[in-house]
Amino acid sequence: MPHSVKWLGHSACQITSASGCVILIDPWITDNPSCPVSKEDIGKVDIILLTHDHFDHMGTDIPYLVNGTNAVVIAQPELADVLQESGVSAENIIFGMGMNIGGQVEVAGVKITMTQAFHSGTAGSAVGFIIILEDGKTIYHAGDTGIFAGMELLGKIYPIDLALLPIGSVFVMDPLQAAYSLTLLKPDKVIPIHYKTFPILVQDASEFIELAGDKAPEVQVEALEPGQELLL
Numbered sequence: 163m164p165h166s167v168k169w170l171g172h173s174a175c176q177i178t179s180a181s182g183c184v185i186l187i188d189p190w191i192t193d194n195p196s197c198p199v200s201k202e203d204i205g206k207v208d209i210i211l212l213t214h215d216h217f218d219h220m221g222t223d224i225p226y227l228v229n230g231t232n233a234v235v236i237a238q239p240e241l242a243d244v245l246q247e248s249g250v251s252a253e254n255i256i257f258g259m260g261m262n263i264g265g266q267v268e269v270a271g272v273k274i275t276m277t278q279a280f281h282s283g284t285a286g287s288a289v290g291f292i293i294i295l296e297d298g299k300t301i302y303h304a305g306d307t308g309i310f311a312g313m314e315l316l317g318k319i320y321p322i323d324l325a326l327l328p329i330g331s332v333f334v335m336d337p338l339q340a341a342y343s344l345t346l347l348k349p350d351k352v353i354p355i356h357y358k359t360f361p362i363l364v365q366d367a368s369e370f371i372e373l374a375g376d377k378a379p380e381v382q383v384e385a386l387e388p389g390q391e392l393l394l
């Protein structure tokens with residue numbers, strides 16, 4: 163069975179590995195106008211990765227998702243404290259206290275490294291994640307960020323099979339920065355995320371697709387609709 167990467171709209175993504183490990187990233191489900199599913203539809207979850215505490219990433223469903231599934235949440239310590247105040251047990255937070263940028267943890271055979279992101283946050287800073295599935299397939303979720311030179315290092319350290327990159331501008335990379343970041347990250351494939359959710363964001367992927375074809379023609383752009391999945 164291949165791995166599945168499903169875009170749930172905005173920054174929310176659901177990865178189901180070939181061996182059945184389910185990873186949710188930034189699960190803003192309830193009140194996400196782009197999300198085609200409800201929290202009750204999610205079912206099994208093993209790992210929840212949270213990039214930062216803005217409402218359009220943290221949402222309000224994490225206590226429900228964790229308590230219903232016994233998933234492990236991976237986030238920075240400051241954010242882990244906030245989650246505990248909202249009803250998430252320390253037993254459902256990695257090491258009971260969270261982790262930080264540069265570190266790698268392994269949960270259910272999946273290796274997760276927290277990476278930097280250039281953005282803001284109230285509790286802790288904003289981050290991204292490198293996700294190495296059981297067979298070595300490597301996925302990068304950038305979180306919310308502008309382009310940064312360290313993306314070149316990430317591209318050198320990790321052979322990225324798939325990058326999940328924000329392209330919506332205003333709060334994150336615009337299509338030009340996102341397209342240029344492909345020359346640094348060197349992924350095989352990219353799924354554009356964090357666009358068209360709000361009227362002020364970029365409304366479609368066409369400019370990104372055109373710029374990516376110009377700057378990094380070797381990268382395959384997979385512009386999904388919310389609810390669609392890419393098999394890896």
Ligand SMILES: [Zn+2]
Binds near residue numbers: 214216219281333
């Ligand atoms: Zn944000």
